[in-house]
Amino acid sequence: MSVEQAPVQRADFDQVMVPNYAPAAFIPVRGAGSRVWDQSGRELIDFAGGIAVNVLGHAHPALVSALTEQANKLWHVSNVFTNEPALQLARKLVDATFADRAFFCNSGAEANEAAFKLARRVAHDRFGPEKYEIIATVNSFHGRTLFTVSVGGQPKYSDGFGPKITGISHVPYNDLEALKAQISDKTCAVVIEPIQGESGVVPADKAYLEGARALCDQHNALLIFDEVQTGVGRTGELYAYQHYGVVPDILSSAKSLGGGFPIGAILTTDELARHLAVGTHGTTYGGNPLACAVANAVLDIVNTPEVLNGVKAKHERFKSRLQQIGEKYGLFSQVRGLGLLIGCVLTDAWKGKAKDVFNAAEQEGLMVLQAGPDVVRFAPSLVVEDADIDEGLDRFERAASKLTQA
Numbered sequence: 038m039s040v041e042q043a044p045v046q047r048a049d050f051d052q053v054m055v056p057n058y059a060p061a062a063f064i065p066v067r068g069a070g071s072r073v074w075d076q077s078g079r080e081l082i083d084f085a086g087g088i089a090v091n092v093l094g095h096a097h098p099a100l101v102s103a104l105t106e107q108a109n110k111l112w113h114v115s116n117v118f119t120n121e122p123a124l125q126l127a128r129k130l131v132d133a134t135f136a137d138r139a140f141f142c143n144s145g146a147e148a149n150e151a152a153f154k155l156a157r158r159v160a161h162d163r164f165g166p167e168k169y170e171i172i173a174t175v176n177s178f179h180g181r182t183l184f185t186v187s188v189g190g191q192p193k194y195s196d197g198f199g200p201k202i203t204g205i206s207h208v209p210y211n212d213l214e215a216l217k218a219q220i221s222d223k224t225c226a227v228v229i230e231p232i233q234g235e236s237g238v239v240p241a242d243k244a245y246l247e248g249a250r251a252l253c254d255q256h257n258a259l260l261i262f263d264e265v266q267t268g269v270g271r272t273g274e275l276y277a278y279q280h281y282g283v284v285p286d287i288l289s290s291a292k293s294l295g296g297g298f299p300i301g302a303i304l305t306t307d308e309l310a311r312h313l314a315v316g317t318h319g320t321t322y323g324g325n326p327l328a329c330a331v332a333n334a335v336l337d338i339v340n341t342p343e344v345l346n347g348v349k350a351k352h353e354r355f356k357s358r359l360q361q362i363g364e365k366y367g368l369f370s371q372v373r374g375l376g377l378l379i380g381c382v383l384t385d386a387w388k389g390k391a392k393d394v395f396n397a398a399e400q401e402g403l404m405v406l407q408a409g410p411d412v413v414r415f416a417p418s419l420v421v422e423d424a425d426i427d428e429g430l431d432r433f434e435r436a437a438s439k440l441t442q443a
C-alpha cells in the first residue's frame with residue numbers, strides 16, 4: 038500500500054530546494070538494470086550509474102530482496118548495540134582485503150574524514166603533536182566536509198568558507214619527485230586516489246604508488262588510498278590497490294559499496310585501528326543494518342570472478358567503440374581509465390564542452406557523466422548487459438554526430 042503524494046515537477050526544485058545543484062530537466066522515477074524511465078515514460082540507458090554508485094544497476098533483485106528482508110526485521114539500533122549485517126559485512130571486507138578492521142559510516146566524505154582523523158591520531162599518539170601534516174595531490178577530490186575540501190584543495194570547493202584546516206599541502210599527481218620534496222617527518226599521511234575520478238579519470242602510474250608507499254615508510258607516514266570511486270569492483274579488482282599491488286594503511290570506500298544505499302567505510306590494520314579507542318570517533322547511523330544488509334549482497338555478487346572478469350571484458354567493449362567514435366567525430370584525444378571507470382578526453386576543438394556532450398547524450402536517451410569540463414566519464418553498472426552497452430553507444434554515436442554537425 039503506498040501513500041499518495043502531491044504531484045511534483047522539475048520546476049519545484051527551483052522553488053523548494055537549496056540551489057547548490059543544477060539537475061537535468063527530467064525527473065527519473067523508475068529503473069531496472071541499466072535502464073531508467075522518467076516522469077513522461079521516456080526510457081534512458083544509464084552509463085552514469087549515479088556517479089559510480091549503482092554497481093549492480095537499478096532494482097537488482099538480490100539487493101531488493103536483501104533490503105526488504107532486512108526492512109522487515111530491524112532498521113536501526115545505533116552503535117550502542119552492534120548488529121548482524123554490520124559484523125557480516127566487516128568480516129567479508131576483512132577477508133577480501135589487506136585490512137583487519139572496518140569502521141562504517143554513511144558517505145565518502147565521512148569515510149575520508151575518519152581516515153584523516155585516524156592518521157592524525159596515530160601520529161599524535163606515536164610521535165607527538167608536531168606530526169600532523171597531510172599531503173594530498175593537486176586536483177584531488179575527497180568530499181565536501183570542511184576537512185575533506187581542505188585536503189582536496191580545489192579552491193572552487195574550499196574557498197569562501199572561512200579558515201581551512203591547516204597542515205595540508207598539495208603536490209602534482211603522478212609526480213614522485215614532487216612528493217619526495219614535500220614529505221617530511223612532520224607528515225602524518227599521504228592521501229591518493231588510485232584513479233583521480235572527479236578531475237578527469239586520471240589513473241596513477243604503478244611506480245608512483247610504489248614510490249609513495251616507500252616514502253611513507255621512510256617518514257613514518259600513513260598511506261591512505263581514497264577508493265570511494267575506484268572501489269568495489271569498479272576497476273575489475275575488488276579494490277584498485279589490488280590492481281596496482283600497492284597496499285595502503287587506510288582505505289576509504291563508499292559509492293559502489295551500497296549499490297545505491299548510503300554507506301561508507303574505512304578499512305585498516307589492527308595496529309592502526311587501536312588508536313580509535315572507545316569514544317574517539319563515531320556516527321549515529323554508521324553500520325546501519327539496512328545499509329549493511331544491502332552492502333553484504335553487493336559484495337556477494339561483485340566479489341566473484343564472473344563479475345570482476347566481466348568488468349575487464351566490458352572495458353574493452355566500451356573502449357574500442359569510444360575510441361572509434363572519438364576519432365570519427367574528432368571528439369576525443371584519449372580514452373583512459375580502468376574497468377568501468379572510463380574517461381574520454383575532449384580534443385582541443387571540444388575542450389571545456391563536456392556539458393554539451395552530456396546534454397547531447399541526454400537528448401538521445403543516454404545518461405553519461407562529466408569529470409570536469411574536459412572529460413566525458415562513463416561509470417555504468419558492472420553488470421551492464423552487452424546489448425545495453427551496444428545500444429547505449431549507438432545512442433552516444435548519434436549524439437556525437439548531431440553535436441559535431443550542429
Ligand SMILES: *Cc1c(COP(=O)(O)O)cnc(C)c1O
Pocket residue numbers: 143144145146147149178179180181230234235263264265266291292
Ligand atoms: C565521491 C567521492 C568522494 C565523496 O563521497 P561522498 O559520498 O559524496 O561524500 C570522496 N572521494 C572520492 C574519490 C569520490 O569520488
